[in-house]
Amino acid sequence: MTRLQTQVRAEDIAGHHFDTVVIGSGFGSGFFLHEALRHARTGRVLVLEWGEIRSHADQWEDGRQSRIAPGSTFANTGDHPWNFTIGFGGGTNCWFAQTPRFHPSDFRLHSLYGTARDWPFDYAQLEPFYCEAEEIMAISGDEAMGRVLPRSRPFPQPPHHPSTPDARLKRARPDLHFVMPTARARVATATRPSCCANHRCSLCPVDAKFTANNGLMDTFQHASVTVCPGAEVTHLDASGGVVRSAQFRSGGREFTVHGDLFVLGANAIHSPAILLRSGIEQGPVGKGLHEAYGIEVEAMLDGIDNFDGSTITTGLDYGAYDGPFRKTSGAALLYFENRWKFGFRTEPGRWRQSLPIVIVAEELPDERCAVEIDTDGRAKVVGGEPGAYAVAGAERAFEQLPDILSGIPVERIERRSVRPTESHLQGSLRMGTDPGDSVVDGGQVHHTLRNLVVVGSSVFPTCSASNPSLTVAAMSIRAARQVLA
Template sequence: MDINRVSPERVGNKHYELIIIGSGFGSTFFLNEAVKHIAGRALVIEWGDHYPWAAQVRDQRNSDIPQDSTYENRGDKPWNMTIGLGGGMNCWFSQAPRLHPKDFYMKTHFGVSNDWPVDYDELEPYYCQVETMMSIAGDPAMARILPRSMPYPLPPHRGTTVDEMMKAAMPEHHFIVPTGRASVVNNKRGVCCSNATCYHCPANAKFTAENGFPSLFSHPKVDVCLRSEVKSLDYRGDTITAAVFESKGKQYRVYGDMFVLGANAIQAPAILLRSDIIYGETALNLHEQIGADVEVYLDGLAALNGSTISTGLNYYFYDGDFRKERGASVVGFENRWPHGLRLEPGKWHHLLPLNIVTEDLPSLDNRVTVDPDTGKAIIHHTGPSEYGRKGLDHVLNNLDELLAAIPVESIHFRRWRITESHVQGTLRMGEDGDGSVVDHSLMHHRKRNLMVVGSSTFPTCSASNPSVTVAAMSIRAADLLYGKGALA
């Protein structure tokens, strides 16, 4: 991937039409739309460097900046991200489900958490656009619970024997997982080799910034300043005027007309805190899902014969009035052996690993602050809510009901999942005055040339993976800003 790489010295004191801070899902999908409309130039400022796919596979790492060096964690829970060009598109496993329609109206339907200022129907065409750009391989049957106006670009992966049995028994709840891992030969990237090393995909089969946007960062209108950490934003009244960033111990300032804050849900609020731009629940509600790993021993049934790392998604415990009291869960059916193979003769692959992921409630107690002396981000997280724990416990206590259609010998709890690697919240979207920080178009309520993209804007903590929703929201934001001119 070619990059129009510029030095901090070159951009210092210069002026850009668009300045984008960070280069993950939100920033990159926004930039891809913005370059179609801007007359001037765009600058991407990225804390990390470009770490090409081949180097990631060779060195077995996505970045040379340790994630835990970028913040101070006051709790035990880890928070995962990649500091480098492409952000989470480097490290994700490319599970790509949409959010459920009810996820957008938690307050209205269930009386908990918050409503989103955008709903599923409004976001649906953007989901289709993202899935087309990513060449998502998906199960058309998912339209039964997640309505869609276009087919998935690639056919679904091959499920396991267990998936076939579950789909037959629960056609309204069990589906082959949609993924950004290619299922068939295509002209964009390799085909998934099902060796369960998605973090550093050796086949280049999963969607990344490098294979998905091969010419974006070398676009004639785009400059990229790497190894540069944005520390703060200057402003005058309701207008951001400049980004202040640091590189190799030196500080620089670059001016712009429009600013897009696409750093992760830890660093984005830290930038605003250091800038004294605090409105609503800025830096509060840090969240992600909670989960558990379970292993099922199958009675006389050989499994692990699918075509990718995870093959099934089951929504049996996802939606219903119970969400007034406990969290929704999605159960992932895996096609690997994270806990080892069985030792009994003839039964080594008579097993089914499951991962259970449950939504949590955002809490004002889970937040980001900054060290008053160093400015470093500090994470404060008190743990999951009772609502989330109840949801997860319910699934664990009722797995026999879910698995009634397959021959189960025994069920074994293996571990609590310490992270889902989905850092969310801290700059949530909503209506002005309800505690939110940005509006339905992702524009800051008070700084009207500051847009925030990424999962930091999520008002709630869906059990579903956030990536395609982040991308869809970013394209929509660019459409509102440049395409329709719909901002007030």
């Protein structure tokens, strides 16, 4: 078991006061803290982490990121699985390190298409922070992506090698098809080797993908920081318009710590649960939990081979992403896979002539899918079935595939399966300008409790078809700078 230089037991901090109390240590908390330590107002910091601190070697030997099964931490009344990691580094441990930015139109869905909500800031306002997050994670990317997602700085690392189908599609569709941007190192860094293309990204064999362990340890071991693992925060105590203290459970005992600034970065199930247990219910707390919807398909190729790229997912296609259709059906992003998810073809000489594709469609938040508190005080999720908007987006993209793939020889396209989850829960503490319709403002500060900042994808007003982690990181840097500058 790994031990940080800054690690303490719950008994060592019980009743103490800190300038900043951070709940959780995933993307939201980690990148907020990375920025916060640049500002004197941050002061003395306490990080309360429910899970264990485990090195990459610990995780690899055990074959899992955490000993806490996510399903054991909440009651699920529906069939939809909600995946996350409880442990030091949170989702940085289990993610596949895919890092596309959100599309500019994702921030203006209502203004452009009369659907859902606009975000309280736009792509241009977040763009400089995207660049900063990409630098911290040493993102590898395709500069041509600037044609769809404008950039003010180049990617820190060159793109991975595309597969043969991706290279051909990139030539045929230069404004829509790109090499996947990723935090899987293309070039070795001081703390990470280059990607081995082993296709085991959930637990990288060589530790090439960015994690808290190999990318944020200087932050968590800073002289101003104290980390308490095994601390499950249950309540926040508020009075006079501010949060005064946090109550947490550790080793079967209850403890309290006090603070001036509180940063809530559990996840989109446990962050609202903490507020609900605390009686902090201003706005739609817990309402609108959602994630994107995905389906698996496979294109049988005619005369060209696949699986010769340099990482697990080699391409992205935006041909089904944006347009007036978003009034009634979700944006869809196409992920081109460099792994044989459905096995190789059996025909002699054609075993590599297939192309697995994941279609991911944005979902609209539904108030009926919500986080509540069960009778035993645990978090409970109700709802979770995919909505008509997301399903329509995926079906529309499937119908477009013959045109999208016209730059390569395709024999036939086969639908394989619906993905059970995208493992990107979001939206249960959404941000906005109206306190009656949102929980936090555009700076991620609680509308009523002005010393409470909520970080992570729980604050997303809508659901992009793109992976959320890079956007969480960028937003967390922005929030810290606004709150502490």
